[in-house]
Amino acid sequence: MSKTQLVEQLKGGLDAPICLTWELTYACNLECVHCLSSSGQRDPRELTTDEAKAVLDELHDLQVFYINIGGGEPMIRRDFFELLEYSIGRGIGVKFSTNGAFIDAAKAKRLTEMDYLDIQISLDGTDAVTNDAVRGEGSYDTAITAMQHLQDAGFGEFKISVVITRHNVDQLDEFKALADEYGAQLRITRLRPSGRGADSWHDLHPTQAQQRQIYDWLVLNGRNVLTGDSFFHLNALGEEPLPGLNMCGAGRVVCLIDPIGDVYACPFVIHDEFKAGSVRDEGGFSNVWKQSDLFTELREPQSAGACASCGSYDACQGGCMAAKFFTGIPLDGPDPECVSGHGETALLAASSIQAPKPMMDHSKPSRVAVTIGRR
Amino acid sequence: MLDATLTLHPQVALRPEPFGALAYHYGNRKLIFLKHPDVVRIVESLDGTATVAETLAACDIDEARWPSFEQALTNLQTSEMLQ
Numbered sequence: 001m002s003k004t005q006l007v008e009q010l011k012g013g014l015d016a017p018i019c020l021t022w023e024l025t026y027a028c029n030l031e032c033v034h035c036l037s038s039s040g041q042r043d044p045r046e047l048t049t050d051e052a053k054a055v056l057d058e059l060h061d062l063q064v065f066y067i068n069i070g071g072g073e074p075m076i077r078r079d080f081f082e083l084l085e086y087s088i089g090r091g092i093g094v095k096f097s098t099n100g101a102f103i104d105a106a107k108a109k110r111l112t113e114m115d116y117l118d119i120q121i122s123l124d125g126t127d128a129v130t131n132d133a134v135r136g137e138g139s140y141d142t143a144i145t146a147m148q149h150l151q152d153a154g155f156g157e158f159k160i161s162v163v164i165t166r167h168n169v170d171q172l173d174e175f176k177a178l179a180d181e182y183g184a185q186l187r188i189t190r191l192r193p194s195g196r197g198a199d200s201w202h203d204l205h206p207t208q209a210q211q212r213q214i215y216d217w218l219v220l221n222g223r224n225v226l227t228g229d230s231f232f233h234l235n236a237l238g239e240e241p242l243p244g245l246n247m248c249g250a251g252r253v254v255c256l257i258d259p260i261g262d263v264y265a266c267p268f269v270i271h272d273e274f275k276a277g278s279v280r281d282e283g284g285f286s287n288v289w290k291q292s293d294l295f296t297e298l299r300e301p302q303s304a305g306a307c308a309s310c311g312s313y314d315a316c317q318g319g320c321m322a323a324k325f326f327t328g329i330p331l332d333g334p335d336p337e338c339v340s341g342h343g344e345t346a347l348l349a350a351s352s353i354q355a356p357k358p359m360m361d362h363s364k365p366s367r368v369a370v371t372i373g374r375r
Numbered sequence: 376m377l378d379a380t381l382t383l384h385p386q387v388a389l390r391p392e393p394f395g396a397l398a399y400h401y402g403n404r405k406l407i408f409l410k411h412p413d414v415v416r417i418v419e420s421l422d423g424t425a426t427v428a429e430t431l432a433a434c435d436i437d438e439a440r441w442p443s444f445e446q447a448l449t450n451l452q453t454s455e456m457l458q
Contacts, residue, residue, distance in 0.1 A: 006410055009394045016390070018397065018406070063390040065399035065406070091388070093401055116401050 007247045013299035016062035017289065018253040021267045024052070024080070025072040025259050026362035029101050031196075032124075032135045034163060034204060036268055037258070038195040039072040040364040045260040049079040051280070055257065056087050058285050066093035066116070070267070072259065072362075075102035081110070088116045097122060097161060099139060100146025108149035112156075120161040120187060121146055126174040130167055134204070147182050159226065161187045164214060165204040172217050176225070187226035190233075193326040193336075194268040195358050201327070211237070211339050218242050233319035233335045236312035248321055251276065251298035255289065258360065263288045265298060268322035271359050305332020312340055328355030376445045377431075381457045382423030389415065398456050405454045414447050421457065 027042035028035070047055070059067065067087065074080055074096055087094050095118035103111070103119075111117060121143050125131030128140035150158050160179045162168065168175075172188070179186040193201035206214060215234040218227065222243045229244035250266035251274075257263055261279040264270055276295050277288035289295065307313045319335020327336045328350030334342035383389075386402040395409040398418075409415050413436065420430050427448060431441055451457045 006394060006408055014392055063388070065388060065390070065397070065401075066404070091401075093404065118404065 003245075007245060010245065010249070010253050011247060011299065011301075013252045013295065015290070016059075016064055017255050019066075019068065019249070020059070020064055020255060020257065021068045021070060022055075022257040023070045023072060023259050023267070024074040024083070025077050026360070027076045028072040028099075029076070030073070030099050030136050030139055031364060032122075032139075033200040034134060034165075034191060034195075034197040036192060036194040036197055037070075037072065037270055038358060038361040038363050041362045042072075042076075043260055043360075043362060047259065047261050047279070049082060051261065052079070052083050053086050055261075055279050055285055056083070056090055056092060058279075059092055060090040062286060062289075064092055066095060066118075069094055069096035071097075073099055073101065075107075084114065084117070088114060094118070095120060095159075098146070099135070100143045103146035103149050105149050105152065108146075108153035108155060111150070112153040118159065119150065119155065120159040121150075121184075122161050122163075123175075123178075124163055124165065125168050126171045126178055130171065133167065134163075134165065134200075147184065151182050156183065158182075158184050159187045160184050161189065163191050164188050164206060165191055166206045166210055167204070169206050169210045169213055172214075172221075176221065185226060186224075187228070189228050190230040190320070190323075192268040192320065192322050194322050195270065195361075196363065198326045198355070198358050205337060208339070208341070211337060215242070215339075230320075233316045233323075233337060234339060236316040236339050241315065246315070247317055250274075250321055251295040255295075257285065263292075265294065266322065268320070269325065271325070271356055273325070273356070303332050305330065306346075307332070307334055307342070310334075310340065310342070326355055326358060328353050376449055376452075377428040377441070378426050379452075380423055380426055381421045381448065381452065383418060383421065384456055384458045387456050389419070391415070398451070400454065400456055403455055405456070407451065407454055407456055409447075411447075414444065417444060417448070418451065418457070 023037055025042055025046055026039045028039040031040055075098055084094055093116035097120040100121050123131060123143045124134045131140040162175055176186050191205050215237045219240055231242055232246045235241050235246055254266055255263055256267040263276045265274040276292035279285045304313050307318045321331055323336050324331055324333060327347060329336055329346045333346050336343040336347050387398055387400050390397045395411050396415040398407045398409055417434055420434055
């Protein structure tokens with residue numbers, strides 16, 4: 001079976017997700033301007049420890065190999081280590097994303113002693129100025145301190161996770177060098193206009209010229225860098241496809257469980273339109289994954305719509321659903337960052353309509369809007 | 376490869392899928408798609424005592440197809456899924 005045939009099969013969905021993101025809490029010590037889940041304050045409806053363990057039991061039965069835990073800041077949950085240990089005990093490996101604020105020397109040691117555990121430290125600049133403009137004052141130092149603790153504890157290869165913006169795209173080589181310095185692996189992902197990112201995306205997303213820069217860099221370095229396969233829209237730029245699966249996995253091979261147990265097609269579409277159900281519904285997560293109308297629909301062949309006549313559709317697959325949705329572009333329209341330039345026209349057409357607003361805003365009430373300079 | 380005696384790494388789990396199976400290595404966290412049910416059948420039959428050739432023969436795989444299985448098993452060995 002060729003890779004293309006495999007992708008076609010995967011688009012029809014699997015009996016269980018390959019990669020599941022679970023955001024444990026909406027609480028966060030930071031207020032990143034591009035937070036995909038608009039996190040800040042805890043939601044009183046968040047899953048209890050017992051409910052979370054019941055979900056893990058289900059994921060075990062579904063043979064989900066590993067989960068990606070995020071938030072908010074997942075380490076804020078008092079049962080964080082309890083859930084971690086429970087998951088690993090059930091044979092479900094954990095990779096969790098953190099800003100590092102709660103990783104001190106003792107926690108680093110404790111994390112190092114656990115098997116089947118991966119850590120992703122979020123960092124959006126190789127210097128404090130670049131990083132803190134997006135992630136908040138002091139967050140660069142916090143991340144570096146956590147990385148130092150992990151290195152000192154001998155954790156091994158943790159991940160440094162970077163959201164690529166127009167302000168850090170020139171730092172790709174420096175990020176790689178930083179990861180190498182800490183014995184870490186670099187992971188870069190695409191910025192989406194999700195959560196608070198809906199407000200900051202227009203000022204932060206890479207320019208057309210920078211899209212090419214990212215593609216060229218990935219062609220050279222992609223084999224040693226993780227991307228969550230998030231840059232597949234760039235495949236229209238050249239003959240050589242980027243490493244990884246060239247497809248949108250939403251509802252087909254990936255999904256999101258949010259802190260209150262709602263199941264969405266992917267982490268970047270927290271909106272009622274992409275909510276498939278809840279782990280609290282009868283039949284639990286398994287039923288949502290296998291039976292929900294939304295996921296069934298996503299597993300049907302999708303229309304290429306406005307992109308049908310474009311010769312690059314097979315390469316880019318029309319791009320990212322979330323990026324279109326939150327910029328007001330129809331789902332069968334071009335990606336707002338379409339490398340053939342169709343995104344700009346589509347964005348212009350969408351500017352007269354009100355784009356859907358991300359839901360489940362848990363931003364802290366005191367939050368002051370941050371202005372980021374254009375360049 | 377044909378003379379090698381291989382077995383699934385103890386930290387590897389297989390999940391059956393319509394296209395074959397997913398193989399996940401809990402140690403190095405690699406995820407591999409086994410893209411044919413016959414490959415899954417062979418991998419599950421490797422017991423660390425019989426050679427690959429003996430296993431292919433025992434599983435009634437036509438010798439004309441052996442090279443493609445050798446390739447698939449070599450890839451799995453490179454990813455440490457097989458040892």
